[in-house]
Amino acid sequence: MPSRRFCRPDNMQATLNWHAPGLMAGVDEAGRGPLAGPVVAAAVILDDARPIAGLADSKALTATRRERLYDEICAHALCVSVAQASVQEIDEHNILQATLLAMARAVQGLRLKPARVLVDGNRLPVLSVPAEAVVQGDALVQAISAASILAKVTRDRWCQQLHADWPHYGFAEHKGYGTARHLAALAEHGACPQHRRSFAPVARALAAKSTIAA
Template identity: 80%
Template sequence: MRSARCSAPEQATFDWHAPGLLAGVDEAGRGPLAGPVVAAAVILDDARPIEGLADSKTLGAARRERLYDQIRAQALCCSIAQASVEEIDRLNILQATMLAMQRAVEGLRLRPGRVLVDGNRLPVLRLPAEAIVRGDARVAAIAAASILAKVTRDRWCAELHERHPEYGFATHKGYGTAAHLQALALHGACPQHRRSFAPVARALAASPTPTAA
């Protein structure tokens, strides 16, 4: 995978609509202390609308899972990508997020005419693109991307929990909750913790021997 830095231009608004398909892009996992950041890109099929699409954070886990399967079955195409813990630590979380989004768009089997990205920054793309603040609540394709990214990362956390149950990843999904910080203080960091994040760095300084993979 490429690891070149991605610039992050300010939001730009189009006065026109590029012809062709529209792709929505969103991410999950910028804030947690562990694991990759995941991005998804989705081109929905206007002939097969999906009811109930919304910002993934407003949906319950069971509803997200059902919509995940429906999006994968009914969208014209979708792509899920990530930037690894190593890339996050090397590039910083913003640049790694842009990289994951770039990979998600490049992974689409159909070429969109334009790309709408949740937030106020854009990854480097060879396509017309626009950043949409609160886009996951305003644009169906972005909402669909947010669901794919969130479910994918939550499943990754469940798998990591099986390997390292002492941290409670299945519950807090890697975020810096009191329980997670307590586990870090007690057990040190595991290989999937982001060393560049301050709570992890402090835990490593206090307990230099990390938990084995």
């Protein structure tokens, strides 16, 4: 049984030896690794009286199944909240801090205040309620699984919209990850406004285009 945690300002964990009574929210993110776009986080408080079958780590589900579960979660959960940190915030603060910021915003956006929060991974955002970081929580805790699905579907839909504006990068296909096609498009076209300038492949592409232009 993992120990309970609360978040300290330095994002480290300190042990709590009890379960806070009341509502529990699960939190997860999508979009830490891609070269473009915001990082998206979701917080979900499930309704024990309305269980949702098939919840799992979003990465283990097909896109069609994620979309169906997205609708079920929004319809049956007690409350949900989706938030993000922008490309500008990622470049200014770094991807870890931007991820924690998006997670904190997602929890703050919940209509109901949870008594405790379970966060996927090994780092915690700064929160005003007791929280625990759960490694592989998206596969172990249903509320975190639900949050992972909301975050993933939201970000994938954003990539579809971005593809309409910048089709030569292939965002609908690779969702912003550094695939061979994406890197080739960066080399040919440079970066679009939604590329993360602080990420090395984007920085290299911009430097190469500047060298050619000079």
